[in-house]
Amino acid sequence: MSKMTLKTEGDRHVVVTRRFAAPPEAVYRAHTEPSLIQKWLLGPDGWTMPVCINEARPGGKIRYEWTNGEGGGFYVTGEYLELVPFSRLVHVERMHMPDATPDNHVETTFAPDGDGTLMTMRMTLPDAATRAAMLSTGMEHGMEASYARLETTLKSSAALNH
Amino acid sequence: MKNLDAAFSALADPTRRAILARLALGEATVTELVEPFDLTQPAISRHLKVLEGAGLIVRRIEGTKRPCRLAPAAVTEIDQWLGMLRKALSANYNRLDDVLAGMKTEE
Numbered sequence: 001m002s003k004m005t006l007k008t009e010g011d012r013h014v015v016v017t018r019r020f021a022a023p024p025e026a027v028y029r030a031h032t033e034p035s036l037i038q039k040w041l042l043g044p045d046g047w048t049m050p051v052c053i054n055e056a057r058p059g060g061k062i063r064y065e066w067t068n069g070e071g072g073g074f075y076v077t078g079e080y081l082e083l084v085p086f087s088r089l090v091h092v093e094r095m096h097m098p099d100a101t102p103d104n105h106v107e108t109t110f111a112p113d114g115d116g117t118l119m120t121m122r123m124t125l126p127d128a129a130t131r132a133a134m135l136s137t138g139m140e141h142g143m144e145a146s147y148a149r150l151e152t153t154l155k156s157s158a159a160l161n162h
Numbered sequence: 163m164k165n166l167d168a169a170f171s172a173l174a175d176p177t178r179r180a181i182l183a184r185l186a187l188g189e190a191t192v193t194e195l196v197e198p199f200d201l202t203q204p205a206i207s208r209h210l211k212v213l214e215g216a217g218l219i220v221r222r223i224e225g226t227k228r229p230c231r232l233a234p235a236a237v238t239e240i241d242q243w244l245g246m247l248r249k250a251l252s253a254n255y256n257r258l259d260d261v262l263a264g265m266k267t268e269e
Contacts, residue, residue, distance in 0.1 A: 006248045018255050022262035040257035043250045128187050
């Protein structure tokens, strides 16, 4: 089921939307309670989040650490700016790989949608180049799979050219 | 694509991937690339040379400037980055569906 949309908007934004078959309260809680976050915010298969700090109050800290169990890992830190239970979260975050990336300002809204929820996550990066860098370096840990795919693509395009 | 190895090594560098992603927004000159990346002009020029050698960008001559833009091979690559981000997020949200279903059962 392809319920998610992801698009870039203007020079500095990335907007993600997704529908969930649960009320806004549940979706909001799954975004703010560490024991729930650790079950889903994991990225590619094989990754886990051993450290999950999420202080759901204005000024509260966020820290997520991921590992692939093979020595690979990175972490995100952030702070909450605004929380409206169970409809809106605003926070800033940055990735450490290990150098910190510029702040990503993230506004997440949870709107009732029938008997479910429409989530909209709007990321704002400081400038176009930072967004570009995020889109590419955010892929770092999936790079190996990417290279395998790229190789296939290049091989087929090379075959076409000859 | 001129050379498979050249493309691999060109894409292995995060700055070069970021330059490609910047060029996805449109053509840019070296001067326009220097500021956002906080690198010197010679450093940017070296990266561009690698990208050009790998067939990922093309440059044209406009007076004394040589603006660069993405070659079709790089456009494909950037689509794949967005595709991977979409895939990683989709996997997260599919897991979240299960978490939400579990929360419902507990109530």
